[in-house]
Amino acid sequence: MIEESATVVSVCEGAVIIESSRTSACAQCQAKESCGQKALSEWASSKLMHLEVDNPSKIVVRQGDKVVVGIDEGSFVVASALIYLLPIFTMMLGGAIVFLFDGPEWVSILVSFIGLLIGFVMVKLTSRRLERRCQYKPVLLRTS
Structure with missing residues (x-):
C-alpha cells in the first residue's frame, strides 16, 4: 500500500475530502543543487490539491484532522503503465x-503523431472505466 499524509477538508457520507500537497523526489536527490528540475518541482509541489477518498472502514474524522490515505501498489503500477506506455506504444506502432x-518520412511522422493521439484517447476511455473500480481509488487508512 502506498501511503500519503493529508488533512481533512470536509466529510461526506462514505467519503472524505482531503487536502494534500504534491511531493517531489527532489528533496532527497543528491544533485538537487545543480539541477534545473528543482525549481520546477518546487513550484509544482507548492500546489495543494483536493481529493475525494473513500472511507470503507467508517473512520470518524472531522475537518482539520491529519489522516493517512493509501492506494494499492499493484493498481498504481497498472495505472502508471497505462498512462505512460500506451500512448508511446501506439505512436511507435503507427510509425x-x-x-x-516504405512510406515517406513525413507520413511516418504524421501517422506516429496520430497514433500518439489515439493512445491518449484510449487512456482517457480506459481510465474512466477503471476509476469506477474500488482498487483504483485512494482510501482512508487511519488518523495520524
Missing part, C-alpha cells in the same frame, strides 16, 4: 506500420 510499407 512502424508506415516504415514497413
Whole structure:
C-alpha cells in the first residue's frame, strides 16, 4: 500500500475530502543543487490539491484532522503503465506500420503523431472505466 499524509477538508457520507500537497523526489536527490528540475518541482509541489477518498472502514474524522490515505501498489503500477506506455506504444506502432510499407518520412511522422493521439484517447476511455473500480481509488487508512 502506498501511503500519503493529508488533512481533512470536509466529510461526506462514505467519503472524505482531503487536502494534500504534491511531493517531489527532489528533496532527497543528491544533485538537487545543480539541477534545473528543482525549481520546477518546487513550484509544482507548492500546489495543494483536493481529493475525494473513500472511507470503507467508517473512520470518524472531522475537518482539520491529519489522516493517512493509501492506494494499492499493484493498481498504481497498472495505472502508471497505462498512462505512460500506451500512448508511446501506439505512436511507435503507427510509425512502424508506415516504415514497413516504405512510406515517406513525413507520413511516418504524421501517422506516429496520430497514433500518439489515439493512445491518449484510449487512456482517457480506459481510465474512466477503471476509476469506477474500488482498487483504483485512494482510501482512508487511519488518523495520524
